Amino acid sequence: MGRSVSAHRAAIRGLLAPLAAREPEVRALVDALGLALARDVVAPVSLPPFDNSQMDGFAVRTADFRDPDVATGGEGARDGAGGLRAFSLAASIPAGAVPGPLSAGQAAPIMTGAMMPEGADAVVPVEHAVPPRFPGPSPLGSADPVLLPEIKPGTFVRLVGSDVAEGAVVLAAGTRLGPAQLGLAAGLGLTEVSVWRPLRVAVVSTGAELAEPGAVLGLGQIHDANGTLLTAALREAGLDARATAVRSDEPAALREALDDAATWAELVVTTGGVSKGAFEATKLALADDPVEFVHLAMQPGGPQGLGTVHGVPFLGFPGNPVSCWVSWEVLLRPVLAELLGAPAPRRRIVLPLAEPLDSPAGKLQVRRARVDGGAVALVGGPGSHLLGALAASDALVLVPEDVTDLPPGANVEVWLL
Ligand SMILES: Nc1nc2c(c(=O)[nH]1)N[C@H]1C(S)=C(S)[C@@H](COP(=O)(O)OP(=O)(O)OC[C@H]3O[C@@H](n4cnc5c(N)ncnc54)[C@H](O)[C@@H]3O)O[C@H]1N2
Numbered sequence: 001m002g003r004s005v006s007a008h009r010a011a012i013r014g015l016l017a018p019l020a021a022r023e024p025e026v027r028a029l030v031d032a033l034g035l036a037l038a039r040d041v042v043a044p045v046s047l048p049p050f051d052n053s054q055m056d057g058f059a060v061r062t063a064d065f066r067d068p069d070v071a072t073g074g075e076g077a078r079d080g081a082g083g084l085r086a087f088s089l090a091a092s093i094p095a096g097a098v099p100g101p102l103s104a105g106q107a108a109p110i111m112t113g114a115m116m117p118e119g120a121d122a123v124v125p126v127e128h129a130v131p132p133r134f135p136g137p138s139p140l141g142s143a144d145p146v147l148l149p150e151i152k153p154g155t156f157v158r159l160v161g162s163d164v165a166e167g168a169v170v171l172a173a174g175t176r177l178g179p180a181q182l183g184l185a186a187g188l189g190l191t192e193v194s195v196w197r198p199l200r201v202a203v204v205s206t207g208a209e210l211a212e213p214g215a216v217l218g219l220g221q222i223h224d225a226n227g228t229l230l231t232a233a234l235r236e237a238g239l240d241a242r243a244t245a246v247r248s249d250e251p252a253a254l255r256e257a258l259d260d261a262a263t264w265a266e267l268v269v270t271t272g273g274v275s276k277g278a279f280e281a282t283k284l285a286l287a288d289d290p291v292e293f294v295h296l297a298m299q300p301g302g303p304q305g306l307g308t309v310h311g312v313p314f315l316g317f318p319g320n321p322v323s324c325w326v327s328w329e330v331l332l333r334p335v336l337a338e339l340l341g342a343p344a345p346r347r348r349i350v351l352p353l354a355e356p357l358d359s360p361a362g363k364l365q366v367r368r369a370r371v372d373g374g375a376v377a378l379v380g381g382p383g384s385h386l387l388g389a390l391a392a393s394d395a396l397v398l399v400p401e402d403v404t405d406l407p408p409g410a411n412v413e414v415w416l417l
């Protein structure tokens with residue numbers, strides 16, 4: 001029934017393995033968005049770098065709540081009804097300031113993110129104080145005491161290193177750098193990271209039926225969906241993909257485009273012209289190159305080409321839009337994830353089917369679907385031309401080769417898009 005998906009992935013892995021030996025490059029943080037980290041990032045500092053307040057409030061020594069003999073204390077410092085204790089006010093601590101130590105019986109107005117004074121071990125939010133506001137700018141020592149409710153040690157204190165410990169590997173090589181990872185790097189004081197340069201990929205769509213972009217369709221013509229679909233998918237995955245269309249079945253025209261692509265691309269991907277028709281331009285254009293054309297035990301994405309053009313790795317995806325996109329998702333993306341650490345593989349979960357499903361014997365079937373209320377519902381049929389259904393889906397269902405019928409409720413492998 002054709003080559004297995006795992007055997008074809010192994011062939012792609014062999015083809016692309018030399019790409020894993022590229023030199024990393026150093027980029028400013030925001031310019032590294034979407035790329036794969038080439039080296040581990042070790043935290044040069046702890047986060048937080050110092051104990052600080054989580055609230056606008058009053059830093060206190062919680063032992064004072066239990067000590068009747070603190071400076072302002074004695075029984076008179078405790079109000080009868082609400083269990084409040086009086087504290088004299090220390091100097092205010094804005095964020096960014098380095099406070100002096102806090103004495104027994106004192107409460108220091110402290111702002112969110114400000115450094116805890118030595119001796120303080122908790123913060124009472126200002127709205128829990130009596131009065132529930134910070135003192136005005138009256139001279140130090142003349143302000144009225146503030147009454148505070150008892151709190152436990154550690155309340156509203158963010159301890160040094162409680163998020164990230166200095167010296168820890170916080171981002172492993174291979175991690176895809178999204179906003180959170182770049183924000184962490186910035187928070188650690190880094191300005192640049194070592195990343196894998198995006199792979200340059202030529203996406204060449206072929207077919208005499210392809211109309212000029214934006215043109216009114218002539219009879220028998222279609223617009224080129226694949227160029228945009230694949231280029232966007234690859235770019236979303238952090239690759240430097242550029243589209244070309246060859247609107248002809250003339251092998252010489254495609255050949256010219258492939259020769260040009262091989263001058264700059266590190267991977268050339270074509271769509272169309274790889275099955276059993278009488279005018280398979282891709283097959284014909286590459287007849288004298290080390291390229292094999294095989295049929296996979298997969299639907300969609302059955303017919304495939306693989307080899308090199310002028311020494312540049314070449315993949316020939318089928319022309320049906322869903323077929324070429326599934327080829328990317330199920331064949332190429334997992335291999336790049338494994339070899340280069342990016343893009344991240346799709347998250348795979350198991351969910352019950354919302355409806356029955358049948359699948360061709362001996363083929364991995366890849367259906368488009370939506371995850372809804374703890375189950376997965378198919379979107380559209382198995383046809384590889386169903387672009388509208390693809391656009392309405394947010395998941396793939398993978399039905400193994402040996403499965404032909406599944407009842408509603410059967411558990412299936414789901415890839416989240
Ligand atoms: N006798 C057989 N016929 C076919 C077989 C087979 O095994 N025996 N396989 C079928 C399968 S499965 C697929 S998939 C397609 C693959 O065909 P090709 O890769 O040769 O692609 P084309 O024939 O050029 O196009 C197929 C289909 O897709 C449309 N297409 C092509 N390019 C684009 C584009 N850029 N944007 C939108 N749509 C595109 C094209 O018009 C065709 O409808 O072969 C089956 N046939």
Ligand code: MOO
Pocket residue numbers: 298299300301302303318320323324383384385
């Ligand atoms: O395998 Mo083709 O890719 O179904 O439509």
